[in-house]
Amino acid sequence: MPRLIDASLVNIRLALIIMALSVLLGTGLTILRAAKLPVVNEVIAVVISFVRGTPLLIQIFIAYYVLPSVGLDMRPEVAGVAAIAFNSMIFVSETLRGGLATIDPGQIEASTALGLPPRAIWYKVVLPQLFRRVIPVLINEATIVVKGTALLSVITVVEVLRTAQQISAASYRPFETLLGAALIFLVMNLVISLVGKFAEARYAVSRA
Template sequence: MDFDLAAFGDAFPRLLPAALTNLTIALVAMTLALIGGTVLTVLRTTGIGLLTGAIGVLISFIRGTPILVQIFLFYYGLPALGLDLTPIQAGVLAIALNSSIFITEIMRGGLSGMDPGPVEAAIALGVRARTIWTRVILPQLYIRILPPLVNELTTIVKGTALLSVITVVEVLRTAQQIANTTFRPLEALLAAAIVLFALNLAISQLGRRIETRFAARRG
């Protein structure tokens, strides 16, 4: 079967609006993941054995299981426990939890390379721990780990395509619908791949510009 250039081009008008769904889900999930990763990072520094042990088990579970399984657990498992979620809600929560685990690992690595001087000075002045985190540690840490955070966002964008399996109508699901009606799966899927690639490329370029701006300010 020859490649149909017309079918390839016709797919984009439907795929581009669907990409907004992927982007919206990714941004919401990233926001929740950043909050979750920050909370986990702070809790891991408390030194409470039971708490850090439980977080360690959670990290091992999330990192050791496919994200697709986690999506299914949220979508099919939580209703069994009495918590009904829409496909988008289940998908956002699953991706956010998965990403928060990777973000807390990124933050832990960033903390290990930070200059302890400002923190030690704040402690010596009697500044409260909460203020040290919000005014001293986190602002520096977020800037320091900006590049891996951008990479994590692009990973999340790619992960949103998995939500097609729980009926979320995003780029991949839309491409499948196009393929089912046109009987041209190659053209539809290739167009979907290009749309997602362009979306991640734009995010990466934006991240580099932000990183360059912060580097210029520090300089």
């Protein structure tokens, strides 16, 4: 367990980086899609179809094994972060787009009438409400990202699952080792769920 707990710090670090990137890029993608540029939205639709229609593991393999052939040679951790963040970005954008439909358009019209520039409308009116409304979905996405970091073991990233495999191969005790790895992932996601419930409760109190 001590080795697995130490390895879990890698999963936590990568998950934090991935979630930060996916929320940032997903927000930018949502704003871009809201601009309703026909050609751009068609390209985005193709990318979304690819990401949603292919396994995350294949996307990780593409980032690590295929992209070097076009000049993008990345270290295992960097390739893994890029692949999972790209995947998560799409789902975050879809979540934000769905939440955007629940915001009263009258607020945007009133902000425009007051002379606020589009950037101010997004950052001061739309996005604060939007993020509060999609907190539960973002928390769920965070748990998916944490579990997704286990897939990086296939491209030699030494995280919990990779460490468990190494211990199992040396000790010939796969049951205890893999059970320990499963418990660590369970604890990490329980913590994320608790943080999410706290955030939801705090928002509900402030809203009341």
